[in-house]
Amino acid sequence: MQATQTCPFFPGGAAEDVAPLLGQRDDLSVSDRSHWPRFGLKGPGSADWLSDAGVALPAPNRLSLSSGFTVLRLGPNDITLLGDPAAPEALTALCARWEAAPGPKGFSSWREEAWAWLHLDGRALEDALARLCAVDLRPRRFVPEAIAQTRFAEVDAVVIRRGGAAEVFFDIAASAAVLRTIRHGGGHP
């Protein structure tokens, strides 16, 4: 569950040279949350183990708020929990409990290392999302508990919306390419 010490956009990271593109632009801010805590379980037993641990699971392809974290149910037995760095205790405790459990309990899907996590917000957000993703992510069509597992900025990604912003999870090795695509307006500059 420990976040990686060096994320791609960090100094010394693989996408360090692209990091200035993050920035806080007035119309579309992009911030890197790749170092934020999260925990993914996958495989037979993962949903049952989490339910037994008191995590309320939504239906597949839906998200919900549980005690202290957001639960992404990406499939019947593919679940990722998103933590908040300001209050990581609940997620840390759950991870420790999972590590100590005998199983069956699924296996770690290493979301904290394999996924990059970007947070997008700003006046131009809806326009940018429309150009970066074929799924209609406008709030009136994309309900708050929805998850889009689709193509975003020309890579496979998971997209959710919280508090009006959009959050995108994708292969961390594609960090630089995705940020360039976002900043160049959907890959068609």
Add this chain to the structure above:
Amino acid sequence: MKLLSCPLNGPRNIEEFQYLGPLRGRPDPDALSDADWARHLFRAENRPGAMLEWWRHRPSNYVFLAERHTVTNAVIRTFDPSELEPGA
């Protein structure tokens, strides 16, 4: 844009999917002649008509079945493997 309707994710651009080949029986190799077993392993069925095929939605890694007509390329239905009738 060609769309395929994923049972889990809904209609999506065909580029999000990977074709995994036709649904095939799983004969017992001990009950077949060598020739029939070799045919099962190495020959691909390529008959015209409606066929059941395995497909994968790549971003969600979800594997499902589609019934597709190999002449018209029309997708007749898509469904979760748990809905497969025994013996299909």
